[in-house]
Amino acid sequence: MQIIDKGTHYEIPRPSRTVLNDLIKHHFPANVRVFDAARKVYVIQSTEGPKVTAFAQRRGFSVVKNVAPAIDYTKVEVPPAVESYGLDFGKLLKRDLFPxxxxxxxFWLKYAGTLCGDDMGLGKTTQAIAATIARQKLYGDAFPALIVCPASLKLNWQAEIKVNTGFDSIILTDTVKRTWPNFWRVMNVPFFIVNYESLKSFFVQKMPPAGQLLVKNIVFTxxxxxxNTIIFDxxxxxxxxxxxxxxxxxxxxxxxxxxxxxxxxxxxxxxxDLVPLLAIMGVLNSVFGGVKAFQDRYCPGGRGAQNLAELSYMLKKHGFYQRFKKEVAKDLPDKTRQVVTIPITNKEEYARAENSLVSYLYEMGKSSEEVQRSMNGEAMVRIGVLKKLSAQGKLKAAVEWIGTVLESGQKxxxxxxxxxxxxxxxxxxxGxxxxxxxxxxxxxxANKNRFQEDPxxxxxICTYxxxxxxxxxxxxxxxxCIEMGWNPKDQDQAEDRCHRIGQKNAVNCGYLIGEGTIDEDIYNLIDEKRKMINQIQGGGQDVEVSILKDLIKLLTK
Incomplete structure (x- = not known):
């Protein structure tokens, strides 16, 4: 039998005899050995070279060097994984996909484990949903799917799934903690959504004793x-x-x-940082030889970084892809708007203020037109209180959402x-x-100059x-934005601080909307008025008043 010296690790084909398997496990403990089930080989860390040589000599095996010749990875291109699989990808969802x-x-369909590193605003969520639908259509084995995401994005995922596919989805909360599997088994709901902080509550049956917190020791439910599918946002x-x-x-x-x-x-x-991600993709052991071999090759001692061109090539070859806005600018509209729906943290306080406002508006509706005009100012104040309460209830999620953008290195x-x-x-x-x-x-x-010039x-953060x-x-x-004004023109002008001459990328505008709050009504009304103004190409001096009137009508239905 031959033992292959791969340079970064050793590979021992799994013997057919049980006794030899036991000997391999005895000589090479689990902390230096992993078994690649797909290729049926034991992967031994490169640090065990002397032991591998001694083991081979003792058993009459040969050690054969099979180290790939040096490659200039900066000049190697990975062919794109573009194949139609007999599907019209552009029609997978209820709205068209960009090319x-x-x-x-x-790319998702080529690999069972995929890492999408696309720039923000390029629709990673949409691609993940479309790939899951494609697999279900092609193979019938993608459902049910679990989406793991930050708490602030759960409602957004639910909305995206509904808009794109028409399917319902279940957000895992305490109210469905015992019954959620029935939504799949009985009702065939294909998507489930959970935040990172709730993984333990829903899926861990027993934790190992202190000091033994290894993945293999965790008992999952x-x-x-x-x-059949799991997606980590x-x-x-x-x-x-x-x-x-x-x-x-x-x-x-x-x-x-x-x-x-x-x-x-x-x-x-x-x-x-890639180690857990590669493990989830299923390539940490089979491609990179395990944690130790990966770190020895690309970040010795868990610090620093080396062989990065090779690492980039290997990632792209085994399930990673990434595009930046400047690369796909020809496909993108100049400006897009995204609604991010967020549950507020002060529901009770908000509900009391909302009930007080509605009662006031009912009384206002009973008054004469002249009295109503005089009451409009008070109505605006009370509506402003609701808007502020919604903003306060969204603060925690807003900070998380902003942090996600900044963590990506963008402004x-x-x-x-x-x-x-x-x-x-x-x-x-x-900062x-x-x-x-x-x-x-x-x-x-000075603040504007610093923002524009200082990386x-x-x-x-601006006020309107x-x-x-x-x-x-x-x-x-x-x-x-965490709060909105009344006038579409004012919103558009605020957006256009980014979307103006000098901007080299498509602009992505995110509206943080409080679930079940006045935000939803204001956003929809502003959007309606924006469309109206665009159609007639006129001014908007009376729009603020008409939005207030329409909002009062909605609140007193």
Whole structure:
């Protein structure tokens, strides 16, 4: 029998005799040995060279060098995984895919484990959903699927699944903790959504004793084996293998046939961050020879980074793809809007204020037209209270959402109405700058210049009144808001701080909307008025009043 010296590790083909298998396990303990079931070989770490040689001599085996010749990986291209599989990818969902997104779906279908590193705003969520639908159509074995994501994105995933596929999905909460499997078994609901912090609550049956927290020692529930597909959104949250969260993620990935990871920042510190992701993809042992061999090759001692061109090639060859906005700009609209629905944390306080407002509006409706006009000011104040409460209830999720953009190394322009909200966000991001009414004109200009010119300044937080016009903030192609005004023109002008001459990328505008709050009505009304104004190409001086009237009608239905 031949033992293959691969340079980075050794490979011993699994013997047919049980006694030889036992001898291999005896000489090479589990911390230096992994078994690649797909290729039926034992993978031994390169540090065990003397033991491998001694073992081979004692058993009459030969050690054969099979080290690939040196390759200039900077000049090696990986062929794109573009194949139609007999499907019209563009018609998989209820809305058309961009050409680069159909290429992404093709890539997902080529690999059972896929890591999508596309730039923010390129539709990683859409590609993941489309690939799952494609697999179900082709092979009938992709459902049910589990989506693991940050808490702030659960409702967004649910909405995207519904809009794109028409399918319902279940968010795993305490109310369905005992019954959620029945939604698949009885009702055939194909998608389930859970946040990272709830993995233990829903899928871990028994934790190992202190000091023995290894993936293999965690006992997962029987229900965790239900899924055929698992998708991790913002997968860089799993980068630290010493955390429970990463161990739960890796452990849950052993069952599903298809595994997907979405993150624009797969490496945050050094190549070691990839270890849990590669384990989930199913290539850590079979391609890279295990944790020790990977670290020895690409980040010795878990620090630093080396052989990066080779690592990039190997990743792309075995399930990783990444596109940036500038590469697919021809396919993208200049500006897109995305609604991110968020559950608020102050529901009871909000409900009391909403009930008070509705009661006031009913009384207002009983009054004469002249009295109603005089009451409009008070109605605006009370509606403003609701808007502010919604913003306060979204703060935690907003910070998480903004952090995701900044972690990717990109800049963001973020808008709010109330100064208290601006200051609360600034406290969470000390390196950020502001443009508010409290900032002197000189400071506003200095903050704007710093944001535009300093790579280390990633976030600028603006109020609509002070930052909505007259400022060029094209250093960012990501725009977001936690509060909205009344006038479509004002919203568009705020967005256009990024979307103006000098912008080299498509601009992605994110609206953080409080679930079940006045935000939903305001966003829809503004969108309707925007469409109307665009159609008639006129001004908008009366739009604010008409939105208020329409909003009052909605609240008093």
């Amino acid at each position: 680069f997104q159909t290429d992404g779906v093709s 029987e229900h965790s084996k239900l899924f 913002e997968a860089h949250k799993l980068k630290d293998m010493s955390t429970q969260q990463a161990k739960f993620g890796v452990g849950l990935s052993f069952g599903p046939k298809y595994r997907g990871l979405l993150t624009g920042t797969p490496v945050v510190n050094n190549p070691k 963001m322009v973020f808008f709010a109405h109330h100064k208290e909200i601006v200051l609360a966000i600034k406290r969470e991001f000390p 950020s700058v502001t443009i508010t009414g409290d900032d002197p004109v000189e400071l506003r200009q 280390g300044c990633q976030l600028i 009144a002070a930052g909505g016009v007259g400022h060029t903030l094209t250093a960012a192609s990501h725009w977001g």
